[in-house]
Amino acid sequence: MVTSNRRHESVLSRRAAAVATLDGCLFTAAEARAAGLTINDLRSDAVVALRRNVYVTATTPITLGLRCGAALRVTKSDARVAHVTAARLWGLPVPETDRLHLSYERRPNKTLVGTIAHRHPAGSLARSVFVAGVGRLPVSDPTGVVTECADSLGLVDLVVLADAVLSRHDVDARRTIDVWKHGAGPHSAVLREVARRAREGAESPPESRTRLLLVLAGLPEPVVQHEAFVAGRRRRFDLAYPELKIAVEYDGSYHYASEAQKKQADIVREDELRCAGWIVIRVVSVGIFRDPASTLARVADALTQRGVKVAPNTA
Known part of the structure; x- marks a missing residue:
């Protein structure tokens, strides 16, 4: 024993x-x-x-990168991570899905369990992303990810994704927009609309969604990340109508040590802006996803106060 x-x-x-x-x-x-x-x-x-x-x-956390690496080890050698899965590996904002998207020169006769197979779009490029525990994985490049996702994402999600791509330091924004504008294929019309709507400089998906909420409802398009001097300080607004002194700010997570510190900073900032003649409209997630009509009404009211007559489409 x-x-x-x-x-x-x-x-x-x-x-x-x-x-x-x-x-x-x-x-x-x-x-x-x-x-x-x-x-x-x-x-x-x-x-x-x-x-x-x-x-x-068994003690290893099973990350998206590990799942992709495992799939690529058992499929065709020309495969790469694509579509929304590639977007997530790049850290780009897309809806989450459990199934992995892989792209091939020619689709395999048998698709791996838990994956969706695509063909490489004409002219698409592959790059590589480093994944801990795996090494470098072949993935569709960020510009191509938008093209690939045009077959399944709605316009708003696509533009939010495109905004994030244009804001990457390794992307030539003008050239990227040109690729989307002149792309061929069954989704070329959608990509042209994405090229028209996407903006370089947007700093977060909620900011992009707020801008799109306004413009798709027929309101004037605000400037992205506008800077202005107020009370001797440089201020930057998520969205603004500079000539009208209207700012639209997404009120998300903060980086203050405490709620009290945040509240105090907000009060001081808004007092300074009010004294300088600015109207500041704060938008929270509820005002985008659950009650967009209230957000549109507040922005429209501010525009009307400044002499711009608007009637947002809330349908």
């Missing part, structure tokens, strides 16, 4: 040491054996199979 216990402890100790060398990484059965794991170890609760012959340790 003592010998059996010691043997069991030895197995667990050996397994733990081998697992520690593989923690956080994808590995195959061959790589597991090289690290000291046995077939029985691969069948134990110390290891999780993501795909056939692709594993991670």
